[in-house]
Amino acid sequence: MSNAVNILKKPFIATVISVILGFLVSLFVLSAAGYDPFKSMAVMISSIFSRPKFITNVIIKSTPLILTGLSAAFAFRTGLFNIGAEGQYIIATVVSTLVGLVFNFHPVVQIPLVIISGVIAGALLGGFTGFLKAKFGIHEVITSIMLNWIALYTCNYAANLEAFHKPESNGTYPINKSGISMLLYDWKFSEQGRAFLKDNSLLNDIILKTDLNLNFLIAVAMAIIIWIIVYKTKIGFEMRAVGFNHHAAMNAGIRVNRNIVYSMLIAGALSGLAGALTISGTSNNAIQVLSVFENNGFNGLAVALIARSSAIGCIFAGLIFSGLIYAGQSLQFKIGVPSEIINIMIGVVVFFVALTKMFPAIVEKFFMRRSENVK
């Protein structure tokens, strides 16, 4: 019995249980709505794993989720609630696109330029939120919500600018080719490349039919770096101390306000990186007019929660999330199940994550009651 309780206390196990419970509840919802849950399950699994292309796509699409997840997780660790990841992501896509359109250097310069300009834009927006909190005491949630909308309208304004707007579309031109970081981008569409790939169906699937890029590796590297910053450096320690109890931190001589700004800067930079990599590394390579939020940042919050704010956990949570979104599209396409079931599923998983702290206690109570009855 105590074994069971101890196992449930392990965050990893508790998260796995939440995910399973989330699945079960959504299958129940599906069957209540008149769909065949087992068939849906089978479609979901096959739509992720049945072809190398699908697996590659899931990995590629997980990158922005992992990074915005890291952004939210980092902020959580330092006691801040970065609901502004959405705006930071959007503003980064805007700045990266504009920089990528205006400049045209050699790729060795251009690609870092495009990406870093987006990162800086995100960081500045995040840092501004932190600054307002530190200087004026304005709650970061309220500033973030306002800045999200400001970023959205900035994006719409930029997408409609005459100089960059692509006629008969609702977005800008793609950025200059020198800023595109998809692997083998020129080669794979050349005759030579096509001829080579034709004979090799596996490579054809992975390289030609997806936006193959190195973004995922960058995201993984960032997760490791963030873990190191949070747990192995002085500044990380200070930020966590401010997050735990800013009065105590102040008494210990830590500059609370400066740390708030720093941690929002870093969180903003991570969301910015997500946006910048999306522009540089996935097709369209452009911004579109947004009528509603695309939830890249808001989903990051859910990723961070499923990962319990663990940097490394964000990688796996991001992959799961991305897989579910990808599978949701196939569900709708193949058997007509509304793709929104995925939102419900993720919501339920997050809900159970919220409850997991109580799992051990519930089991304990249950067993205690039983053992009392035995006596």
Place this chain on the structure above:
Amino acid sequence: MLNSILFAITITLMYSAPLVFAALGGVISEKSGVTNIGIEGMMSIGAFVGASVGYYTGNAWSGLICAGLSGGVLALLHAIASVTFQADQTVSGIAINLIGSGLSMFLSRLFFNGATTTLPVPQKLPKIFGFLGEKYDFINCINLDITVLLSLLAVMFTWFVMYKTKWGLRIRALGEHPAAVDSVGVSVYRARYICVILSGILAGIGGASVTLAIISQFTPTAISGQGFIALAAVIFGKWKPMGAYCACLFFGFAQALVIMLGGGNNAIPTDILAMLPYVMTIIVLMLFVGRSSAPKAAGKPYKKGSR
């Protein structure tokens, strides 16, 4: 001139009504010590249920009531997690947002032939002077949605209960020092359950007052961020019913400015103009409002017997 002032007032009130309901819900829940980030999700489900019940029954009022109930049910989930299971209220709130918006679109696809937009309701909620007909020009100018009036009444009622009654005192104390309330024999859990469910009902009604009064159907963009704006209004209004009401009016007014400045051949591009409410909010917060203090115990689960 007079007409354009009246027009500005009408738009202000029209835009603010849904926010007022939702923000009021936020105030009640947070005053009782439970952070409610899930307002957006509760508004979404309310907006959908309101519009679809309104469509199927042909009666907008029953739509409004069912919308409140649906918001309340979602809030019950939040209450179970955050009161009984002492879960992290932010996490649970975000879960509610995901579930609420997902469920409303999912159900819409089920009931309306795979469309995420419901069919328009046959009759919207009445206007205040609807019974007079459309004979008088002047009255048409000030003929507000009934939800505007209802939201004002709800604010006044909440203010009265919160500051002039025994129950209000208890609710306010719950958010500051729940153990003190417990020690005088009031069940903290039950009181928090009631407050959270009430906040869900109000948020649901807020959502429905978009889809039953302003527009006449549910669309995926009907509730896009109003819940978060309401959340901001709670903080902006310093966790007070009247403060939140004023904050919502402020948002509504900024929206009215956008509409009024946008007409004609104005030099300001629409997208820049649309930022106005959000920029104004940040500036006002910087200049006038300053440090905001949430109820002390908000967000902290209460464990019976702890001090």
